[in-house]
Amino acid sequence: MAEIALIGVTKSFAKNEVIHRADVAIGDGEFVVIVGPSGCGKSTLLRMIAGLETATQGEIRIGGKRVNEVEPKDRNIAMVFQNYALYPHMTVYENMSYGLRIRRMDRTQIRARVDRAAAILELSPYLQRKPRELSGGQRQRVAMGRAIVREPAAFLFDEPLSNLDAKLRVQMRLEIQKLHRELRTTSVYVTHDQVEAMTLADRMIVMNAGTIEQIGAPIRVYDDPESQFVAGFIGSPSMNFLPGRRVGTDIEVGEGVRVPLPSGLQASAPPSLTVGIRPEHFALGRAGGSVFPLRVETTEALGADSLVHTVFDRTPLVARVDGHATPQAGEQLSFSVDPARLYFFDAASGKRLRPAGA
Amino acid sequence: MKNSTTALMVENRPVADFIAHAILIVGVIVVAFPLWVTFVASTRTFDEIVHVPMPLFPGTHLLENYHQALVAGSARGSSAPVGTMLLNSFIVAVSIAIGKIVISILSAFAIVYFRFPLRKFFFWMIFITLMLPVEVRIIPTFKVAADMHLLDSYAGLVLPLIASATATFLFRQFFLTIPDELVEAARIDGAGPMRFFWDVILPLSKTHIAALFVILFIYGWNQYLWPLLITSRESMYTVVIGIKRMIAGGDAYNEWNVIMATAMLGLMPPALVVILMQKWFVKGLVETEK
Numbered sequence: 079m080a081e082i083a084l085i086g087v088t089k090s091f092a093k094n095e096v097i098h099r100a101d102v103a104i105g106d107g108e109f110v111v112i113v114g115p116s117g118c119g120k121s122t123l124l125r126m127i128a129g130l131e132t133a134t135q136g137e138i139r140i141g142g143k144r145v146n147e148v149e150p151k152d153r154n155i156a157m158v159f160q161n162y163a164l165y166p167h168m169t170v171y172e173n174m175s176y177g178l179r180i181r182r183m184d185r186t187q188i189r190a191r192v193d194r195a196a197a198i199l200e201l202s203p204y205l206q207r208k209p210r211e212l213s214g215g216q217r218q219r220v221a222m223g224r225a226i227v228r229e230p231a232a233f234l235f236d237e238p239l240s241n242l243d244a245k246l247r248v249q250m251r252l253e254i255q256k257l258h259r260e261l262r263t264t265s266v267y268v269t270h271d272q273v274e275a276m277t278l279a280d281r282m283i284v285m286n287a288g289t290i291e292q293i294g295a296p297i298r299v300y301d302d303p304e305s306q307f308v309a310g311f312i313g314s315p316s317m318n319f320l321p322g323r324r325v326g327t328d329i330e331v332g333e334g335v336r337v338p339l340p341s342g343l344q345a346s347a348p349p350s351l352t353v354g355i356r357p358e359h360f361a362l363g364r365a366g367g368s369v370f371p372l373r374v375e376t377t378e379a380l381g382a383d384s385l386v387h388t389v390f391d392r393t394p395l396v397a398r399v400d401g402h403a404t405p406q407a408g409e410q411l412s413f414s415v416d417p418a419r420l421y422f423f424d425a426a427s428g429k430r431l432r433p434a435g436a
Numbered sequence: 437m438k439n440s441t442t443a444l445m446v447e448n449r450p451v452a453d454f455i456a457h458a459i460l461i462v463g464v465i466v467v468a469f470p471l472w473v474t475f476v477a478s479t480r481t482f483d484e485i486v487h488v489p490m491p492l493f494p495g496t497h498l499l500e501n502y503h504q505a506l507v508a509g510s511a512r513g514s515s516a517p518v519g520t521m522l523l524n525s526f527i528v529a530v531s532i533a534i535g536k537i538v539i540s541i542l543s544a545f546a547i548v549y550f551r552f553p554l555r556k557f558f559f560w561m562i563f564i565t566l567m568l569p570v571e572v573r574i575i576p577t578f579k580v581a582a583d584m585h586l587l588d589s590y591a592g593l594v595l596p597l598i599a600s601a602t603a604t605f606l607f608r609q610f611f612l613t614i615p616d617e618l619v620e621a622a623r624i625d626g627a628g629p630m631r632f633f634w635d636v637i638l639p640l641s642k643t644h645i646a647a648l649f650v651i652l653f654i655y656g657w658n659q660y661l662w663p664l665l666i667t668s669r670e671s672m673y674t675v676v677i678g679i680k681r682m683i684a685g686g687d688a689y690n691e692w693n694v695i696m697a698t699a700m701l702g703l704m705p706p707a708l709v710v711i712l713m714q715k716w717f718v719k720g721l722v723e724t725e726k
Contacts, residue, residue, distance in 0.1 A: 128620075128624065129623075129624075130620050130623070130624075149623075150620075150623045150624045151623060151624060151625070151626035151627075155624065156624065157620070157621070157624050159617040159620070159621060160617075161615060161617055162617075163615065163617035163618050163620065163621040164621075165618065165621075165622075165635075165636055166640065167636075167639040167640055167642075176622075176625050176627075176635070177624070177625035177626055180625060180626040180627055180631065181626060224621075224625075
C-alpha cells in the first residue's frame with residue numbers, strides 16, 4: 079500500500095519529448111485510470127512508474143521515497159501486461175510463484191499465497207496447466223494472480239483487457255473492480271477504452287499527445303471537461319462540436335441559428351469559438367432553449383434509446399433520444415438544447431471557456 | 437463416394453500415378469544403390485569383391501570383416517582399429533556440437549539482451565565470419581594450433597571448429613521473436629539476467645537446441661580437412677580420416693571389404709542421431725513453443 083507521485087516528469091526518446099511535465103499524485107488505495115488515444119504517452123508514463131523506462135527529468139515517488147534510480151524489482155510494484163507475458167513453459171503455479179521463488183520465500187508461505195490468489199481468481203483447478211492450455215480470460219487472470227501473490231505496494235495494469243473479446247472484457251472489468259474492492263491496493267490502469275476508464279476509475283487522467291489534459295473523478299471529467307479534446311474523448315457517442323462566430327451577445331453556429339453566450343463569457347470570449355453539445359442534451363421538439371433544425375440521415379434504434387444521426391449545415395450531429403422515437407431518414411426535425419447545457423471552447427487553443435465567477 | 441476435391445484429384449489418374457511413382461523409385465535407387473554396394477562389399481571377402489562382375493548380394497563374411505575393422509584395422513593401409521576412431525569421432529562431434537551451442541547461445545543472449553558499447557560492431561564481426569569457411573583460414577589456424585601445442589589432441593580437433601556464426605545468428609533470430617514483455621515481467625519479478633537466461637530463455641530454446649545439436653553433430657562427425665591436418669598419430673584418427681588412411685595405394689592393393697565395413701560403421705552414428713532425434717529436429721525447425 080502506497081501513494082505514488084510524479085513531480086514534473088518528462089520523457090524524451092533521443093530528441094523527441096514524448097511526455098511533457100507530468101504532475102500526478104495518486105493516493106493510497108486509489109484506482110487511477112490513465113486514458114487517451116494510442117500514442118499519447120500513457121503507457122510510457124506507466125512504464126516509468128514501473129521502472130521499465132527512466133524519467134528524463136523530474137521525480138517519481140512510491141510510498142514517499144524517490145525511486146528514479148531503483149530497479150523495477152525493488153520498487154515493490156507488480157505489473158499486468160496486455161499480452162499477459164506469462165512464461166509459456168511454466169505451469170500456472172510456477173508462473174504465479176516465480177517472483178516469490180526468486181525472493182527465496184518460504185515454500186509453505188508461497189503455497190499459501192498462491193492458493194489464496196488462485197481461490198480469489200477461480201484458478202484453483204488450473205494450477206498445473208500450462209498457459210497455452212488456458213483461455214484468454216484465464217490467462218489474464220493468471221497474470222493478475224502473479225501480481226496479487228507479490229502483495230505489492232501498487233498494481234500497474236497496461237491495457238490488460240485489450241486482447242479479450244467484448245463479452246469477456248466486460249466480465250473481467252467487473253472482476254478487476256471486485257478485486258480492487260477486496261484488496262484496496264493502489265492501482266494505476268492504462269487503457270484507450272473510455273468505458274473502462276469511466277467504470278473502473280476512482281479518478282482518471284486524460285492524456286493527449288504527451289500532455290495531461292485533465293485529472294478528476296470520471297463523472298466530473300464527463301460533466302466538466304477542461305478542453306475540447308477531453309470533451310470529445312470521454313463519452314460515447316462523443317460530444318458534438320459546432321464552429322461558432324460571435325455576433326453581438328450571441329454565437330452564430332450556422333444557418334441563422336444562434337445560441338446565447340453566457341453573461342460571464344461576454345467580456346472574455348474570443349471572436350471564434352467552438353460550441354459543444356452532448357448527444358443526450360438534444361430534446362425532440364421546440365421545448366425551449368436554442369432550437370436546431372436538423373435533417374435526419376439515419377437512426378440507430380438501440381432499444382432503450384435511439385441515436386439519431388443528423389446533418390446541420392453540413393456538420394454531422396448525433397442526438398440521443400427516447401428509444402421509441404424513430405425519426406425516418408430525410409425527415410426535417412427540430413431539436414432543442416437547454417442553453418445551460420452548452421459547452422464553449424476556444425476555437426484556437428481548444429481550452430474550455432468558463433464564465434467569469436463560475 | 438468421396439466428395440472432397442483432394443480425393444477426386446488423387447483418384448482416377450493411373451498414368452500420372454505411375455509416372456510419379458516411377459520417378460520416385462528411380463530416385464530412391466540412385467540414392468540407395470551405392471549404400472547397398474557398400475553394404476554388400478562389407479560382407480564379402482577381398483577376392484570376391486575384386487572379381488568381375490562384383491556380386492550384388494550379401495556374402496557370409498559380415499561378422500569377420502566388422503570384427504577386423506573394429507579391433508585390428510586394415511592389414512595393408514593404416515592399421516588403427518576403427519573402435520578407437522569411432523570413439524574419437526564421437527568425442528569430437530559431441531564436443532563440437534555442445535561447444536558451439538554453449539558459445540553461440542551465450543553470445544546471441546548478449547547481443548540481443550544487453551546494451552554495451554560496440555554491440556553492433558561485434559554482431560557484424562560475428563556475422564562476417566560466416567563468409568570465412570574453415571578452408572580459407574586453415575593455414576593460419578593450423579599455425580596457431582601448432583604453436584599452442586594442440587596437434588594430436590582433442591582440444592586441437594575441437595576448439596578451432598567451435599565458434600559458430602550460423603548458430604549465433606539462429607539463436608539471435610529466435611530471441612528476437614520472444615516478446616519484450618517477457619523480459620519486463622521477469623525484471624519486475626526480480627530475475628537478474630542470468631536467472632532469466634536459465635529460467636526462461638533456455639527452456640524456451642529447447643527445441644532449437646535439439647535441432648542444432650543434430651545438425652552440428654553431423655557437421656562435427658563429417659569434418660575431414662581439419663582432422664586430416666591436425667592428427668598424425670593413429671590413436672587420434674577420426675573415422676572419416678581412418679577411411680582415407682586405409683586407402684593406401686592402387687585399387688587392387690586395398691582391403692576393400694574392411695574399408696567398406698568401416699564406412700558402414702562410420703555412417704551409422706549420424707544416421708542414428710537423426711533417426712532418434714527426428715521428432716525434436718522437425719519440431720525445432722517448424723514450430724516455436726510460445
